[in-house]
Amino acid sequence: MLQGLSAQGLRVLKYLWVAPVTVLFLPLAWLASCTGGAYALHSGVLEIWGGKLGQGLNRGLPLLGAVAAITLGHIVIGISPDYLNRTRVHEREHVRQFERWGFFFPLIYLAAGLWVLSQGKCFYLDNPFERAARRAEGRLE
Template identity: 50%
Template sequence: MLRVAIYLWALPVTLVGLLVALIARSSGGRLQRVDGVLETSGGWPARVLRHGFPFSGSVAAITLGHVVVAVSQAALDATRAHERAHVRQFERWGVLMVVLYPVAGVLAALRGGHPYIDNVFEREARAAETPPRQ
């Protein structure tokens, strides 16, 4: 029951991700499900990711709820731990992430940092990439 609630909490953003995944698939991209997360690579969304966004430039992948959109299968494989951290953030914050993520970027910039690199959500995701020291 709790798992269903977590998926529902992130559902509004996941629906946007599903739309992007359908666009990817219809434009030559691939879809796969890994550990309860829909992953898509290639197609038109990959070109958008390569073109980039303000403050971050081009990115290898982006998470929209329980959907990860990437430029390629290799990018999905390389960013899986990082993007799964973002999935957990969407599970925790739900649709509020749509507001909290850019606010965290603005706060990072106001503190003299970079809106993407120093964003608390990105720092948490980067920490998930590195296994803990033994």
């Protein structure tokens, strides 16, 4: 069905498929800029860093703990530009996962984490989506 689409057409469909998540979190760019952070486009992804958002990531998230960056659709939020640079390959894998699963991805990610947790493993480190992102970085297990 999608074989006849051009690369550009396929890219547009991926953005539309993920748009509900991206649009939901778009105001975070404004929040970051109002609290000492900033944002910029990098390779088709809006990267947001610093301010209250960066501080919040540094303090930790439920089930994940402290993280350097997090992907929300075509948005990546990081502690700082340096952390965004260091985590870019990992976070771009999560962007591809969003493009594959669309707005269902957060629920699928949560279900995968709860599944490994029920097996006595770590919600974050053993989550198959995190393992795939580490493989993309070249950190083989």
